[in-house]
Amino acid sequence: MSGGLFLVMEGPNGVGKTTTATRLAERLRERGRSVHVTSEPSNTPLGRLIRASESTLSGRALALAVAADRYKHITDEIQPALDAGQVVISDRYVQSSLVLQRLDGLSLQEIWQYNAQVSPPSLSFYLHHTHEVLQRRLNHRPRLSRLEHDGSPQQELALYEDAFHFLRERGWHQARIDCQDLDPNDVVTTLLHHLEHIERA
Numbered sequence: 001m002s003g004g005l006f007l008v009m010e011g012p013n014g015v016g017k018t019t020t021a022t023r024l025a026e027r028l029r030e031r032g033r034s035v036h037v038t039s040e041p042s043n044t045p046l047g048r049l050i051r052a053s054e055s056t057l058s059g060r061a062l063a064l065a066v067a068a069d070r071y072k073h074i075t076d077e078i079q080p081a082l083d084a085g086q087v088v089i090s091d092r093y094v095q096s097s098l099v100l101q102r103l104d105g106l107s108l109q110e111i112w113q114y115n116a117q118v119s120p121p122s123l124s125f126y127l128h129h130t131h132e133v134l135q136r137r138l139n140h141r142p143r144l145s146r147l148e149h150d151g152s153p154q155q156e157l158a159l160y161e162d163a164f165h166f167l168r169e170r171g172w173h174q175a176r177i178d179c180q181d182l183d184p185n186d187v188v189t190t191l192l193h194h195l196e197h198i199e200r201a
């Protein structure tokens with residue numbers, strides 16, 4: 001992708017994607033960067049429809065709806081921000097589909113078919129934690145989504161590992177961040193080290 005820098009925050013439910021994306025944006029802004037934080041499903045009528053249909057839209061229909069939202073997200077929001085030289089941080093992207101749609105019964109190959117034409121990010125951060133901590137965080141939530149309820153942190157972690165290897169074989173730039181013993185600021189410091197490395201390259 002041309003222009004700015006396209007970063008993606010991935011990892012199991014409750015690992016800290018949203019927290020980390022927000023704090024990374026703050027730290028980058030302090031360094032004078034212009035940052036656009038976004039998420040998938042997108043904050044558009046289609047993305048909001050997908051979120052609102054979470055309990056009823058499933059399997060192939062959900063996989064296709066999420067992929068359609070992603071292509072529109074790229075053309076309408078991500079690419080224009082990159083063209084304007086911004087750093088774009090997306091809370092969830094393709095690795096999420098390779099996990100969540102698999103939990104919903106699809107194969108990696110089918111999910112990839114729907115996502116094969118997307119723009120690869122400059123760097124995808126895969127946040128990782130122990131299943132015990134993830135389960136504890138989910139236990140504190142007032143309600144769980146259908147996929148959070150149907151899956152488990154252990155299952156999700158195993159599928160995220162598969163997805164990480166699957167994307168690596170396809171040449172995606174990814175960094176696996178072990179968040180154990182790291183508070184949110186430490187996680188962001190680790191991400192910034194990775195960014196310095198890719199921006200030097």
Ligand SMILES: Nc1ncnc2c1ncn2[C@@H]1O[C@H](COP(=O)(O)OP(=O)(O)OP(=O)(O)O)[C@@H](O)[C@H]1O
Pocket residue numbers: 011012013014015016017018019020137179182183184185187
């Ligand atoms: N590094 C961290 N250390 C301790 N707690 C954290 C850390 N990162 C996030 N948390 C806490 O974990 C909880 C889940 O964080 P967050 O909502 O950012 O996760 P998420 O991955 O975006 O979740 P979801 O995928 O379900 O939306 C929050 O209570 C947050 O404050």
Ligand SMILES: Cc1cn([C@H]2C[C@H](O)[C@@H](COP(=O)(O)O)O2)c(=O)[nH]c1=O
Pocket residue numbers: 013040041051054062066092093094096097098100101145147
């Ligand atoms: C990106 C993406 C999202 N989903 C679904 C799964 C959840 O219902 C929401 C994401 O909500 P969260 O607040 O970020 O946990 O969207 C999906 O099924 N597949 C995807 O690739």
